[in-house]
Amino acid sequence: MSQEMFDKLAQAVIDGESEDAEALAKQALEQKLDPLACITNGLTVGIQKTGELFASGEYYLPELIIGADAMKAAMQILEPALLSGQEREVTGTIVIGTVEGDLHEIGKTLVGTMMTANGFRVIDLGTDIPSADFIDAVKESGANLVGASALLTTTMLQQEKLISSLKDAGLREQVKVMVGGAPVTASYAKQIGADGYAEDAISAVDLAMRLIDAPA
Amino acid sequence: MTSMTGKQRISAAFKKTFSDADPELDRVPAYMFSGACNSQLVGSTIGELMQDGQIFAKGQLAAYERYKPDIMLMMWDLNVDLEAIGNEIRFPDDSMPVITKEILEDKGKLSSLQVPDPKKDGRLPAYLDACIEVKKHVTDSPVSGVIAGPWTIAMGLRGAANLLRDSIKDPEYIHELMEFCIQATINSTQALSEIGVGVGYSEAPASMDLISPKMYREFVFPYHKKIVDHFKEKKIGVGLHVCGNADAILDDLVATGVSNLSVDSGSDLALAVEATRGKAVLIGNVPTELFLAESAEEMRQSIQNCIHVAPNDSGYILATGCEVPAIAPPKKVDWFMDLAEELGAYN
Numbered sequence: 001m002s003q004e005m006f007d008k009l010a011q012a013v014i015d016g017e018s019e020d021a022e023a024l025a026k027q028a029l030e031q032k033l034d035p036l037a038c039i040t041n042g043l044t045v046g047i048q049k050t051g052e053l054f055a056s057g058e059y060y061l062p063e064l065i066i067g068a069d070a071m072k073a074a075m076q077i078l079e080p081a082l083l084s085g086q087e088r089e090v091t092g093t094i095v096i097g098t099v100e101g102d103l104h105e106i107g108k109t110l111v112g113t114m115m116t117a118n119g120f121r122v123i124d125l126g127t128d129i130p131s132a133d134f135i136d137a138v139k140e141s142g143a144n145l146v147g148a149s150a151l152l153t154t155t156m157l158q159q160e161k162l163i164s165s166l167k168d169a170g171l172r173e174q175v176k177v178m179v180g181g182a183p184v185t186a187s188y189a190k191q192i193g194a195d196g197y198a199e200d201a202i203s204a205v206d207l208a209m210r211l212i213d214a215p216a
Numbered sequence: 217m218t219s220m221t222g223k224q225r226i227s228a229a230f231k232k233t234f235s236d237a238d239p240e241l242d243r244v245p246a247y248m249f250s251g252a253c254n255s256q257l258v259g260s261t262i263g264e265l266m267q268d269g270q271i272f273a274k275g276q277l278a279a280y281e282r283y284k285p286d287i288m289l290m291m292w293d294l295n296v297d298l299e300a301i302g303n304e305i306r307f308p309d310d311s312m313p314v315i316t317k318e319i320l321e322d323k324g325k326l327s328s329l330q331v332p333d334p335k336k337d338g339r340l341p342a343y344l345d346a347c348i349e350v351k352k353h354v355t356d357s358p359v360s361g362v363i364a365g366p367w368t369i370a371m372g373l374r375g376a377a378n379l380l381r382d383s384i385k386d387p388e389y390i391h392e393l394m395e396f397c398i399q400a401t402i403n404s405t406q407a408l409s410e411i412g413v414g415v416g417y418s419e420a421p422a423s424m425d426l427i428s429p430k431m432y433r434e435f436v437f438p439y440h441k442k443i444v445d446h447f448k449e450k451k452i453g454v455g456l457h458v459c460g461n462a463d464a465i466l467d468d469l470v471a472t473g474v475s476n477l478s479v480d481s482g483s484d485l486a487l488a489v490e491a492t493r494g495k496a497v498l499i500g501n502v503p504t505e506l507f508l509a510e511s512a513e514e515m516r517q518s519i520q521n522c523i524h525v526a527p528n529d530s531g532y533i534l535a536t537g538c539e540v541p542a543i544a545p546p547k548k549v550d551w552f553m554d555l556a557e558e559l560g561a562y563n
Binding site for chain 2: 061066
């Protein structure tokens with residue numbers, strides 16, 4: 001029964017059980033289940049449920065992290081098995097990273113996971129990323145969104161620098177820029193000319209959806 | 217009444233909390249957490265100030281001269297212990313130090329780690345020397361050291377994401393790690409108290425921004441209590457600062473027995489008033505982003521609100537919720553003490 005497998009995959013993500021998720025993904029392929037359906041109806045359902053539990057205050061950051069780990073473990077098995085020509089429908093493409101001088105990783109990575117779960121193609125550059133690297137990645141990927149994270153009051157300034165670099169590179173019209181991180185606020189985002197601010201990974205997805213639906 | 221000194225104001229705040237006395241105060245006691253931003257007062261880069269204890273001391277003294285805070289907090293950076301234990305740190309010119317390698321990325325290395333000697337290892341001796349130097353010159357206000365608490369050290373050594381994973385996958389490991397980390401905190405606290413400065417530890421990542429209240433109670437509280445008890449026996453009181461939203465654990469933080477509790481702007485000051493009344497001096501919690509605002513108006517409102525909410529029957533010290541941003545211009549730091557003076561005057 002494929003639905004049973006989807007439910008198990010979802011549960012492995014909700015429980016943050018990476019080994020189970022990986023084993024289930026292998027089992028699913030052995031049973032000739034459609035890997036895309038396993039992702040969409042299993043893993044994605046699981047990580048969205050995990051996000052809901054976080055939003056409602058039942059889960060905290062640790063549960064969200066291990067849920068994302070479990071999702072990644074299963075994705076590594078399922079993604080290579082996608083049939084050629086069978087690609088996930090892409091909602092949008094986002095380049096994300098933590099800005100130069102800042103090595104905080106957790107929030108940025110969770111945003112990436114939640115965006116992936118919601119159908120975005122995510123190019124995660126990592127941490128300590130200079131503006132120039134964001135620009136190169138936007139050019140190469142044709143992204144329509146950029147997400148920049150900063151956790152220090154000193155590195156927040158790099159978000160502003162990134163926005164002006166995007167302007168200088170003639171890419172500002174092509175992308176919507178989202179910013180986040182503990183010291184960042186909605187008013188700061190507005191002040192530096194970002195298109196939006198999200199408080200956590202869950203609301204970042206809603207924000208991204210809104211931003212790309214908005215008329216250019 | 218005539219103007220009081222910082223020492224008199226802080227002493228009054230403690231008496232208000234821990235006795236029935238209601239000493240007179242000329243204004244609300246006030247200070248800010250500032251370190252990196254003082255590089256601007258001495259013409260150094262942030263990187264230079266963070267690597268040279270003498271420049272740091274010079275910066276703190278310049279800040280004392282200019283702002284006249286009621287407590288001179290020796291806010292360097294919270295990587296000092298981590299570095300002495302074995303983390304690799306990079307010191308950018310224009311930004312705060314960043315960890316480039318966590319020694320416990322491989323968790324098995326824990327058994328080989330040495331508790332650092334504050335008189336020998338890393339920047340710890342330079343920190344102690346800076347405290348001695350500043351205390352020599354600052355005689356009107358108490359000088360207080362601030363060091364990383366055990367949970368901050370644990371997270372720094374292991375890496376935040378890994379430590380949060382361990383909390384679910386390998387809780388026993390966290391307990392082992394915390395036993396090690398409290399030794400580091402205790403040694404640093406001991407060394408600071410021997411040179412006669414106050415001690416508070418900062419636990420940036422102990423709030424609900426990263427962990428659940430249940431996790432605080434399981435992995436952090438017992439160790440906080442151990443440290444506080446250790447020093448209570450020696451008649452040394454220690455303070456605690458928690459960043460972010462700590463509303464759900466305020467009673468727990470107070471139950472550790474700390475003599476003062478400093479809360480960040482993410483916490484609700486009114487709840488903190490209830491939790492600390494008669495048990496700990498409350499410190500807080502003006503948002504630090506206001507030091508980057510265009511005008512002083514929002515800071516004025518925030519300070520007014522803090523003073524309005526603060527208890528009359530228990531000790532309270534007006535302070536920043538966290539560290540003043542390294543890039544905050546000195547004239548905006550002036551706002552803070554000027555507003556404390558203006559808005560916090562009694563009668």
